[in-house]
Amino acid sequence: MLREDPGDENAAEPPWQPPNHRRGSRRRRARFAGLPLAAKALVALAVAAAFLVLADRWALLYAEHEAADKLKDQLNLSAAPEVDIEGFPFLTQVLDQRLDEVKVTVPDVAADRVSLAKVSATATDVTMKGDGPTSLTGAVIGQMRGEVLLSFDDLNRELGASQVTFTGHGRDKVYARGTLPVAGHDLKVRADARIERNGERGVATDIDRMRLDIGDMATYRPGARESEGLHLSRTGARRVADESSQAKALLAVPEIARRLGVPDGAVREALRSDAKLNDVTGSPEFVDDVMRLNLIDVAMGHPALLKRLGLDPALLKGLDDLTRPVLVDRLSLSFELPRLPGEGAMRLQGVKVEEDGIRVGVEGYGIGFGG
Incomplete structure (x- = not known):
């Protein structure tokens, strides 16, 4: 019987060769070559469209960056604003040199004593100056509408060094509450501010009902009217009436x-008899009459008397220097928008007090930027 030689089986196997990856690529090229001409055209168009979209988006980002830098320079801003150019495609708008809509947001705009938390605006009918997205020299805004926000958080930080906080009340009022240091004493301060538009670019505050409380002893209201000045509170006047030494003084x-x-x-x-003194100080009119005394006037001629009533003469001097204009200036929320370049006009519209701050509408026409 014959046996098979195992060596013959190994001899029948073909030798190993590395895989040929080019066969797959040749197959793919063969498949693509086998596509109809219309399909090839569609693929080419899709690739070209993708490159055009990328080019359009690149040009848009470049133009937004350039516009932000120019606004920062011309308005002397601390940081570049956020610029969003709407509409697609962008390059066709560049060729036409006219943009449909541009949105601009500017944070932290300095306006007199305060900083505006945000100025946001939408510009339409914008005519571009320059030969293309990489050579923009300026623009003219046909129409602009937006709003200005004056944040209470910013006011509390910028004007609240004396621990005064501002809160909205109603549509046009702001309450100021807190403490104010005067001659080494922390006095409770209360004031109401009515907010209104002042001219084309400004917001004014009419400060009213200002008062500083010296504990429960006295209240200071700046002004020259009879009810203003430094007056004992009812508690303070009753204390004087009950304390014989102060009443006699x-x-x-x-x-x-x-x-x-x-x-x-x-x-x-x-002055000779406590019983007679009680008759005088115990009358219903005595406390009211004491409350009507302006202690600032008393201090001018009788500073020692005020000390006997428990009031610091240095504090009275500080209050005398804290006139109504001085206190109004310390609590004022007024501001004015900076002037824009060019010959265009910009003006503020309605003023509204909200929970987070003061919002003011803004509109403008024919505003030019750049060269």
């Missing part, structure tokens, strides 16, 4: 006694 000054309406004979008796 008041009655011992003839000018003050006459202001309180106490006859000379009653004054003499009150």
Whole structure:
């Protein structure tokens, strides 16, 4: 019987060769070559369109960057604004030298004593100056509409060094509440501000109902009217009436006694007898009369008397220097938008107080930027 030689089986196997990857590529080229002409054209168009879209987006980003830099330079901004050019494709708008719509957002715009948290605007009918996206020299805005936000958080940070906070109340009022340091004393401050538009580019605040409380002893209201000045509170006046030494100190000054309406004979008796003093200070009119005394006037002629009433003479001097214009200036929220270049016009519209701050509408026409 014959046996098979295992060596013959190995001899029948073909030798190993590395894989030929070019066969697959040749097959793919063969498949593409086998496509109809219309399909080839569609593929070529898709590739060309993709490159055109990329070129369009690159030109758009470049133009937005250039526009942001020019706005930053011309408006003296601390940071470049955010510029978004709307519409597609962009290059066709460049060829026409007219943009349909441009949105601009500018944060932290300096406006007098305050910073505007955000100025946002949408410009339409924008005519470009320059030969292309890489050579823009400027633009003219046909129409612009937007809004300005004055944030209460920013106001509290910028004007609240004395720990005064601002909150909205109603459509046009802002409350200022907090403390104010005067001559080493922290006084509670309260004021109401009414917000209104001032001219074409400004917002004004009418500060009213200003008062500084010296604990529960007295209240200072800046101004020259009879109800203004430094006056004892009802609690402070009652304390003076109940404290015989303080009441006698008041009655011992003839000018003050006459202001309180106490006859000379009653004054003499009150200074000699506590019972008679109680008759004077216990009358319903006495506390009201003491509250009407302007202690600033009293301090001018009788500084020692005020010290006996428990009031610091240095504090009274500080309050006398804190006139109404000075306090109004410290609490004012007024601002004015910077002037824009060119011959165009820009003006503020409605002013509205909201929870987060003061919002003001803005519109403009024919505003030019660049060369």
